[in-house]
Each structure stands twice: as C-alpha cells, then as structure tokens.
Amino acid sequence: xxxxxxxxxxxxxxxxxxxxxxxxxxxxxxxxxxxxxxxxxxxxxxxxxxxxxxxxxxxxxxxxxxxxxxxxxxxxxxxxxxxxxxxxxxxxxxxxxxxxxxxxxxxxxxxxxxxxxxxxxxxxxxxxxxxxxxxxxxxxxxxxxxxxxxxxxxxxxxxxxxxxxxxxxxxxxxxxxxxxxxxxxxxxxxxxxxxxxxxxxxxxxxxxxxxxxxxxxxxxxxxxxxxxxxxxxxxxxxxxxxxxxxxxxxxxxxxxxxx
Ligand code: ADP
Numbered sequence: 001x002x003x004x005x006x007x008x009x010x011x012x013x014x015x016x017x018x019x020x021x022x023x024x025x026x027x028x029x030x031x032x033x034x035x036x037x038x039x040x041x042x043x044x045x046x047x048x049x050x051x052x053x054x055x056x057x058x059x060x061x062x063x064x065x066x067x068x069x070x071x072x073x074x075x076x077x078x079x080x081x082x083x084x085x086x087x088x089x090x091x092x093x094x095x096x097x098x099x100x101x102x103x104x105x106x107x108x109x110x111x112x113x114x115x116x117x118x119x120x121x122x123x124x125x126x127x128x129x130x131x132x133x134x135x136x137x138x139x140x141x142x143x144x145x146x147x148x149x150x151x152x153x154x155x156x157x158x159x160x161x162x163x164x165x166x167x168x169x170x171x172x173x174x175x176x177x178x179x180x181x182x183x184x185x186x187x188x189x190x191x192x193x194x195x196x197x198x199x200x201x202x203x204x205x206x207x208x209x210x211x212x213x214x215x216x217x218x219x220x221x222x223x224x225x226x227x228x229x230x231x232x233x234x235x236x237x238x239x240x241x242x243x244x245x246x247x248x249x250x251x252x253x254x255x256x257x258x259x
Contacts, residue, residue: 011149014118016125017051021182021259022144022153024174026166028059028135031187032156034233035223036132037065039154041240042249042256043128044087051082051089051129053117055144057110058134060094067236071095072121080121086241091121107139114143128259136166137173145177152182154220159186159207167208171215182259183218184208188225221255223248 014020023039025032033056043050054062063069068083072095075081082091093113105113123129131150134140144150153174157167167184174181186208191200202225212219223229229248232239240249 033061042252054092111143160203183220189222191225
C-alpha cells in the first residue's frame with residue numbers, strides 16, 4: 001500500500017465512528033499503552049463497540065498487548081481490514097512493520113500513515129475509537145486533532161515530578177488544539193508487595209491528583225504498579241480479560257462505564 005501524502009484538509013469524521021478519545025502521555029514508559037489496551041477491553045466488556053488505533057509510531061505495542069499478529073488484509077488494494085481480538089477492533093502501525101524494525105519517519109510520512117489508519121481502515125460502526133498516541137507533543141497529535149474530530153483526551157502520568165512536567169505540556173497542547181481533557185489517570189500509583197501487602201509509593205504519592213486539581217480536570221483512576229498488569233499486557237491478554245474478577249480489572253470496567 002502506498003502512503004498517501006498529507007493534503008491540507010480540515011477535520012473530517014471517521015465514517016461509522018461515534019466518538020474518538022485520544023490516550024496521551026508526556027513521557028514514554030508511563031503505561032499509556034497498557035491503559036489503552038485495558039480500557040479498550042473494558043469498554044468491550046461493558047458492551048460498547050470499541051476500536052483501538054495504535055498511533056504510537058515509535059513503539060507500537062498494541063499488537064503484543066492485544067495478542068494480534070499477521071498482516072492486515074486489503075482485498076481491494078485501497079482500504080484495509082482491521083484486526084480483532086478480545087472484542088476490540090484494532091489497527092497498528094506495528095502490523096505494517098516488523099516487530100524489531102525501527103521507525104525512522106519524518107513528519108509528513110507520520111501524518112500520511114495516521115490519516116491512512118483513520119480513513120482507509122474499515123473500522124465499521126463503533127461507539128468509541130481509542131487512539132493510543134505516541135508520547136509528547138508532535139506531528140501525530142497535531143494531525144489527529146486537525147484531520148478528525150477528537151472528542152476528548154485522557155492523559156496518563158506517573159506521580160513523579162518529571163513525568164508530571166511533561167504531562168502538563170501535553171495538557172497545554174490539547175488546550176491549544178481545543179480538544180477537551182476528559183481527565184488524568186495516575187499509573188504506577190503505588191506498589192503493593194505480593195508477599196506482605198505493604199504499600200509503597202515508589203514514584204511519590206498524590207502527584208497526579210494534585211496536578212489534576214490544579215488544572216481543574218478530573219482524576220479518572222489511580223492504577224497500582226502490579227506484576228499481573230505487566231505480565232497480562234505483555235502476554236497478549238490484558239488483565240481485564242485474563243483476570244476479569246481482579247480489583248484492577250474491575251477498576252478499568254468502572255472507568256469504562258464512566259466514559
Ligand atoms: P507507554 O505506552 O507509556 O510507553 P507501556 O504501557 O508500554 O508504556 O508500559 C511500559 C511497561 O510498563 C510495560 O512493560 C508495561 O507492561 C509496564 N506497566 C505499565 N503499567 C503498569 C502497571 N500499572 N503495573 C505494572 N507494570 C506496568
């Protein structure tokens with residue numbers, strides 16, 4: 001498939017998609033993709049028709065987290081059929097490139113790839129399309145806001161100052177792009193020792209809550225640093241699916257009902 005060049009066009013609705021929610025973070029490695037995968041499967045478990053567009057061009061992890069592999073088909077050579085697992089319709093740049101292949105793309109190519117994933121993928125009828133953004137404030141974020149209607153953004157951060165500093169820049173960018181902030185999620189909020197139950201605030205405590213209050217946006221969830229969250233996500237079945245009765249899974253389900 002040829003990448004389309006990014007023509008200067010105004011926002012367009014993605015056919016069949018009711019709402020687009022962007023999942024963003026200031027820094028990488030704060031758990032944005034893990035939250036996206038769990039939220040997508042939680043929305044599906046709550047009966048929503050949900051899609052997940054993995055736009056984290058530098059480290060597309062949704063194929064692994066949702067247990068999807070193989071190349072998406074394009075029977076007509078123009079549109080692309082999305083993949084589906086755990087009740088989630090998904091597409092990822094990671095399915096177009098090899099897993100170990102580094103993506104060294106310039107802005108216009110990134111913009112073309114994002115537009116292709118938005119408008120050439122046959123998403124079908126969806127209540128909500130989650131977009132797992134790359135970290136930071138770059139071309140992909142701008143293109144998404146300018147080419148389609150983003151109904152809201154969720155910012156994932158860890159509680160330490162350095163991550164919050166970058167999260168703040170992300171919020172500022174969405175404000176400039178006039179994308180409503182639905183709220184913040186504090187990930188790796190605390191660690192509960194599996195041996196003794198002792199709670200440790202590895203990255204500090206309450207940082208995201210304080211920031212959310214200061215910025216006047218809701219704190220949507222506080223997710224612990226939890227071994228089973230990591231093994232589930234890395235194993236291709238998010239904890240919402242693989243341990244659906246766990247308190248972590250229930251927390252994602254509660255968040256999904258709220259969205
Ligand atoms: P990002 O998308 O922000 O770069 P990821 O979602 O890829 O971050 O998470 C980075 C790593 O941290 C992954 O290996 C993931 O499994 C792990 N991780 C994320 N959130 C948690 C958590 N709450 N508990 C344990 N491990 C987590």
